[in-house]
Amino acid sequence: MSPRRPNRLARNLKIMRNQSGTYYYYKMPDGKLESLGKNIPESVAIDAATALNIALTDQESLVNRIARRAEELRNYNPSNPPMSQVLDEYSHMLHVALENEKQAKNTVSIKLSKLEEYMGIWSKIRVQDMRTFDLNNLLKTKTPHAQQKHVPLMRDIFRYAITSGYCDINPADQLKAKEPEARIRHRHTFDSYMQIYKISPDWLKRAMDIALYSLQRRSDLVEIQIAKDIDIQSCSIKILQRKTRNYKTPVHINIKMGGPLWSAVSDAITSPTHCPYLIHCRPARMDRRDIAAKPHPFAILPDYLTKQFKKWRDKSGVYDHLQSNERPSFHDIRALGIMLYFKAGYPKEYIMALAGHATEDMTNHYIDGHEQTQPLQVAAGLDISTIDMSNINWKDQRIPRELAKLIDDEES
Structure with missing residues (x-):
């Protein structure tokens, strides 16, 4: 299909033709294409596009x-x-x-x-x-x-x-922001996580495990490239965290993978769907816009990962007792992982470094004598088989303040 602009009056109108018919789209100010219909008279599409141009444009005269x-x-x-x-x-x-x-x-x-x-x-x-x-x-x-x-x-x-000398009084000094409301979304428990895991497709299972053991954010997980970021010989992954890329000292870590994390990563590398990105899947259907938005046809975008997890989470029924906005998301797997590392007895400094929040003393290792940034060496050694889940009170949120802050950290 090839788009063309049929008329000056129909600015932003796009026409695409293929064997199944003629499709009319309007290009919105944000670049998205909104459908105007299929196989309709071209004059109708032109009128619709003209009306939208007027509605979405400031018509103030020169x-x-x-x-x-x-x-x-x-x-x-x-x-x-x-x-x-x-x-x-x-x-x-x-x-x-x-x-x-x-x-x-x-x-x-x-x-x-x-x-x-x-x-x-x-x-x-x-x-x-x-x-x-x-x-x-x-x-x-x-x-x-x-x-x-x-x-x-x-x-x-x-x-x-x-x-700047424009005024003498700050009218914002007297403002007082309301205290944020209590958190609405609940946290995952391990049992709930496993119920979702059991019914999820293989690619999502791998993504869930990689998130759980590595403690990395969704936006960083989907950018991991097999050839570029994974060293199979040393079983390690390099991560330059997106949230910190414009910081003076970006968070650049090299994760030594323990058995469970390496198992998930290895399964992803050897999956029958060939893709340069670690987290990937072959979608049931693809259109031109989807392909154009992705670095590879089988790569996963952050929003797609969130939506697919939500789909299988709700299919599991594990959170049916909660309202939709109260149910934990894919991002909350990171919080579950932090809690599991803590319950397994890992030091808070270990967990913070893995999650990308190293202490000042640890960040000194980033710089060598020539101020060349080097990744901080961390490890993801959690093995849930060593944890007695029956002894964990999931309602007990008493953990060190630094880890509590990590758990409440929102996605970038």
Whole structure:
């Protein structure tokens, strides 16, 4: 099938033809293709695309934009600029911090997305006219967890405005974020994990075991390449954790695999589905968009891994007594693994290093005399056959504070 643009009026309309018929799609602003129908009159598709173009585009005329800009310039006061200028300048500061490796890429990206939201609400308000009331009205629309992120950012924006001489008072100083609500999702128990494991397809079983024993996040697991990252001779895996790649000192570990982890990895390497990625499967169906989004047709994307685990988790019925949003996810296998390592008697420093949260003393091993980064050597030696599961109280969450923080760590 080959797309073409049939008409200037039908901007963003894509037509694809094959033996089964003619398919019409509309390209959304985020790049996704939304179906308009199959074998419909082309004029109908053009009308639909034209209507969507109007609905999704700012239709303000050029004359109105020029007039509005002229009015803004007449009223411009350099000592009391509009919030649009303050937010633009603060955004530039974030980009500079990213370039100088003073802030992580993911952190900057999250802040920039919030700045875009602020720009849409406050851009025309002069900075000295901003009130705590205005900020609090936005906070009311956010969950307590989100408020914990917005309040520090708001305070920092107005600190910048004060140091730039634009205002004397920080309206965000009086804000108070609500305490985050108690965790909704429950944790896996080992028995529940095994019930899901028993009915899962082989590729998912391997992914579950690799996650359980290695303690790595979903986003890192799906990127492991057999030839590049696995040393069969030494039974080890190299991981450069995605969440830390833009840190000044990224977390780069080399995991020595114990028997159970190596068994899962070995099964993946020798699976009949040939793929350069360790975690892989042959999907029942594939379309062009799926293939284009993946580095290999049989590779697994993080969202697909989550959705497939959810599918087989719910098929097992093990969490039928819980609401859908209370049921533990694939990411929570990492928390189960941390708990199992702890219950098996492994030191917290061992567990933290394996999970990618080494102590300061341990990170000293990252650097050699020429400041060349070297992976931290860790081991994944857990063997659940050595643990008496009947003696574990899964409701007892009393573990060292550092490990509790790891367990509550969300996916990047």
